Amino acid sequence: MNQQPAPSISLPERARQVIPGGVNSGQRNVPGLADLVIARAQGATFWDAGGRQYTDYHAAFGPPLLGHNDPDVAAAVAEAGRTLDLCGVGVTEGEIELAETLAELVPSMERVLLTSTGSEATFHALRVARAATGRRLVVKFQGCYHGWHDAVSMNVISAPDRVGRRDPISTGILPEVLDATLVLRFNDPDGVRAAFADHGDDIAAVIVEPVPHNVGCLLPDAEFLRTLREECTRHGSVLVFDEVITGVRHGLGGWQEIAGVTPDLTTMGKAIANGYPVGALGGRADLMDLFSSRPGAPVFFAGTYNGHPAVVAAALATLRKLREEPVHEHVFRLGDRVRAELPPVLASLGVPAVVTGYGSVFVTYFMDRLPKTYDDLLANDTGMFVGYRRRMVDQGVFELPLNLKRSHLSYAHTDADVDRLIETTEAAVRAQLADGGAPGDLSTASTMGGAR
CATH class of the missing domain: 3.40.640.10 (Type I PLP-dependent aspartate aminotransferase-like (Major domain))
Structure with missing residues (x-):
């Protein structure tokens, strides 16, 4: 019979003992976030087991259009x-x-x-x-x-x-x-x-x-x-x-x-x-x-x-x-704000970037033109893409720090959330530039698909 885990063992360690990799879907094991344990979610926010709060733009690859726990x-x-x-x-x-x-x-x-x-x-x-x-x-x-x-x-x-x-x-x-x-x-x-x-x-x-x-x-x-x-x-x-x-x-x-x-x-x-x-x-x-x-x-x-x-x-x-209810009207308006207001911020930093998407979905590519095919995406600066998002997580704004992954707005997000997203993005990109960027690992990213 298996013994109960000792009280001194952390939740992530317990998970890794019984769940391969400690997570139940491949893309939940994010480099640098291996010890993330989710404890609660509501609206546009989730909290980890340590009580830290995150404004969620990952949104589990998109399902909670109304927000968590509607x-x-x-x-x-x-x-x-x-x-x-x-x-x-x-x-x-x-x-x-x-x-x-x-x-x-x-x-x-x-x-x-x-x-x-x-x-x-x-x-x-x-x-x-x-x-x-x-x-x-x-x-x-x-x-x-x-x-x-x-x-x-x-x-x-x-x-x-x-x-x-x-x-x-x-x-x-x-x-x-x-x-x-x-x-x-x-x-x-x-x-x-x-x-x-x-x-x-x-x-x-x-x-x-x-x-x-x-x-x-x-x-x-x-x-x-x-x-x-x-x-x-x-x-x-x-x-x-x-x-x-x-x-x-x-x-x-x-x-x-x-x-x-x-x-x-x-x-x-x-x-x-x-x-x-x-x-x-x-x-x-x-x-x-x-x-x-x-x-x-x-x-x-x-x-x-x-x-x-x-x-x-x-x-x-x-x-x-x-x-x-005016769900689409709300999320489309917030999406339009992100796509309109982020580009000049990034341009002021001298970063080649385009912000694209549709409706409630947005993504910032670090390249000099809008992509039409996957071949175009090979020009994306993977180190900047993943690196700035990792810094955003540290500031409580969660965009999934994996290459090419989109972000989502929900009915629960507010204009204040978008204001903070833009401010935090500027600070994160500025810090990434100050560090000279981080190496992107496209070989790891190439094995990753989506989540169903």
Whole structure:
């Protein structure tokens, strides 16, 4: 029998004794912050076990659009718990209402199935695309992250010498699985046309983050997204928009509504339940009806926790609040402030930098022009990017100190928070410059994807 830990052992030490690396997701083990233990979160703030307070712009890669522990979401979850828990048979009224709501909001969603994570949603999207088309190949784009499963666990944040080559983010993936995925450049419509000219008869699906937020923010050209739709339609391939990040956060109808390009399938997650573990897959009825949730259908679909009442209640409460209150107006206004007010501050320090993003998402790249493709991001000063953020953490302003990672605003953030963000950024960059910068470790960063 294992003995209880001695009282003298710290919480991080206890974690490392029983949890590999001391954390339950790879990107939570941040260099320089290995002993961070989170004790409480509320609104735009979290506190560590030592009582130190942080204004949170990392936001768990984006789910809490309303802010941590939103009272209306928490109340809905508590109410659901008074009447329901997981029964694992049939369907609940909440599941029906959530599917109806998503189908009403998102242009591509004629049918909807719930999962527990975004990775599961993208996995099922590719599986059903291959089943429907009888084809082998999947197309993804350099810099896009679609979850942990083997077909797409590649070419996210790649070192310069790995761009244009197979760059899996994990060992243990069969070579033949990697060989069935084509990796193209984002925002390169000619490259898409060429890939379809060469392989169109064997491309089952094209999966894309319409805005690749796993490398900060690459805004898509209209021609690029239109080309994806045109080529998939022409060749009978399935177009999948991975809106796990963009969906709901950028607009209730997702990026597809903003762009006016409707995919065949859409995956969602993160912000649709304000941080509760939910994913969703929806799209054309003929594709969705292939899943075995419909008796006799051939594509297996299952998940013990799919449609858990607490998660469904959180999603319904979140979507209701997003529809009834000026959440997007507030976070977009704060985002516009950051993107407008940070550049002149950085320019006054003589630092080559661009501040980009969309709505509530922002990111500062240390380079001299706005990036359009992942190749452009190779010019980012990784040492400055990670170094200034590490100094921000020391001042209680938390932007994740990992290369190319975006930051988020929530309904709980205020103008005073933005004022402090800008002041702290200036001080942190100034201090980084005074120290001559810090070496960036792109080799470490190249193994990292996103979080689902």
